[in-house]
Amino acid sequence: xxxxxxxxxxxxxxxxxxxxxxxxxxxxxxxxEIVAAVRKDGEAALLVYAARFDGLAAGQSLRVTPxxxxxxxxxxxxxxxxxxxxxxxxxxxxCEWQKPKPWMRLMRPGLRVGQLVRPLEAVGCYVPGxxxxxxxxxxxxxxxxxxxxxxxxxxxSPRPAPQTLxxxxxxxxxxxxxxxxxxxxxxxxxxxxxLARVDKIVGPGNLYVTAAKKMVAFDCAIDFLAGxxxxxxxxxxxxxxxxxxxxxxxxxHDPDAAAIFVTTSAALADAVVREAERLSRDNPxxxxxxxxxxxxxxxxxxxEAMAFANTIAAEHLTVSRAxxxxxxNAGAVFLGEYSPQAIGDYASGPNHVLPTGAVARYRGGLxxxxxLKIISVQECTRxxxxxxxxxxxxxxxxxxxxxxxGSVRGRLENSAKKAKTRGADA
Numbered sequence: 001x002x003x004x005x006x007x008x009x010x011x012x013x014x015x016x017x018x019x020x021x022x023x024x025x026x027x028x029x030x031x032x033e034i035v036a037a038v039r040k041d042g043e044a045a046l047l048v049y050a051a052r053f054d055g056l057a058a059g060q061s062l063r064v065t066p067x068x069x070x071x072x073x074x075x076x077x078x079x080x081x082x083x084x085x086x087x088x089x090x091x092x093x094x095c096e097w098q099k100p101k102p103w104m105r106l107m108r109p110g111l112r113v114g115q116l117v118r119p120l121e122a123v124g125c126y127v128p129g130x131x132x133x134x135x136x137x138x139x140x141x142x143x144x145x146x147x148x149x150x151x152x153x154x155x156x157s158p159r160p161a162p163q164t165l166x167x168x169x170x171x172x173x174x175x176x177x178x179x180x181x182x183x184x185x186x187x188x189x190x191x192x193x194x195l196a197r198v199d200k201i202v203g204p205g206n207l208y209v210t211a212a213k214k215m216v217a218f219d220c221a222i223d224f225l226a227g228x229x230x231x232x233x234x235x236x237x238x239x240x241x242x243x244x245x246x247x248x249x250x251x252x253h254d255p256d257a258a259a260i261f262v263t264t265s266a267a268l269a270d271a272v273v274r275e276a277e278r279l280s281r282d283n284p285x286x287x288x289x290x291x292x293x294x295x296x297x298x299x300x301x302x303x304e305a306m307a308f309a310n311t312i313a314a315e316h317l318t319v320s321r322a323x324x325x326x327x328x329n330a331g332a333v334f335l336g337e338y339s340p341q342a343i344g345d346y347a348s349g350p351n352h353v354l355p356t357g358a359v360a361r362y363r364g365g366l367x368x369x370x371x372l373k374i375i376s377v378q379e380c381t382r383x384x385x386x387x388x389x390x391x392x393x394x395x396x397x398x399x400x401x402x403x404x405x406g407s408v409r410g411r412l413e414n415s416a417k418k419a420k421t422r423g424a425d426a
Contacts, residue, residue: 001294021357022227038186043193049183054158072165087347094349095147110384116375119149124188126203133161148371185212189220228256232314244275251289
């Protein structure tokens with residue numbers, strides 16, 4: 001891990017702030033070819049790519065049957081099923097707390113406004129199937145959709161592990177396809193044979209998945225473009241063993257993961273570096289990650305330490321409870337020594353699909369809100385319209401939109417005529 005302080009630390013923070021999203025240039029030509037082929041030829045192209053990249057056997061169905069999912073669920077240890085159930089219960093409860101509610105309120109006499117909350121009709125949940133099976137990602141992407149009320153949830157994963165299929169069975173997922181990569185994203189976005197298109201695609205993936213999500217984003221909604229894992233820890237007097245353990249835990253995700261420690265204490269910085277080296281000794285992925293991207297920033301003050309963290313806008317951020325009011329930019333926040341990022345990765349309830357590449361400057365992690373539409377509602381009485389008319393017509397006239405103003409004036413004039421007619425008839 002590199003150690004930087006004073007001007008060197010500030011330079012590192014500027015570099016990290018400008019890191020942007022993951023560089024996809026190297027894979028985009030290949031991804032463009034795959035996406036175009038699946039969009040044009042549908043299931044025929046999807047079968048070719050699934051056989052080439054996803055290990056689909058000759059004659060094997062793209063779709064996993066509910067019976068296969070249940071068999072996988074029956075085959076995994078009971079302890080694993082219980083862990084899935086506990087994690088799922090926490091995630092579901094958090095999403096229920098998070099879900100917005102419809103409402104109607106009186107803005108002023110004669111004017112009522114409100115909102116409808118409606119789920120998307122179909123979403124695709126991408127579950128990576130590469131270095132590690134990630135059944136937890138199925139929980140994190142499918143449960144918010146269920147709480148939102150999405151009627152059709154499609155899961156896709158290349159070479160799905162029994163643990164992932166077990167999670168699907170426990171959640172009651174009915175549509176699961178053994179496909180991955182750019183071909184899976186294209187199939188979800190445009191449809192392929194029996195796999196009908198979805199309204200939105202969520203979930204992390206490799207460079208090919210990320211590039212494909214970028215390419216289809218104007219035809220099918222996506223959550224965001226996720227890059228390698230990032231963590232920033234801010235501590236000035238914490239336990240070096242705990243801090244180092246969190247750095248190593250996130251570093252083992254990927255050789256490109258970024259593990260960053262921010263402190264005002266040079267002595268603590270040295271202790272954390274030594275402990276991280278010890279803990280990663282038997283973890284080759286974490287070793288490579290820490291050597292390439294591990295960083296310690298020594299700040300002059302606690303305020304500067306938090307300024308560093310907010311500027312970096314990392315996926316995971318650990319701070320003390322005292323520093324929580326100063327947090328502005330983070331995908332997810334972990335408070336204190338006994339809140340490792342691993343609890344968020346699996347079971348505390350908040351989502352682990354989080355923004356990377358400084359995207360946390362403008363959005364948080366995946367949530368139930370990503371599966372919902374907020375539809376505005378407004379209702380005026382005649383008196384309410386009469387009250388609001390001067391404001392609306394003045395603004396419409398100023399913008400040169402005569403028909404807008406006319407739609408208001410005409411109603412009031414027509415209403416006045418009707419009132420006169422009724423009076424004359426009486």
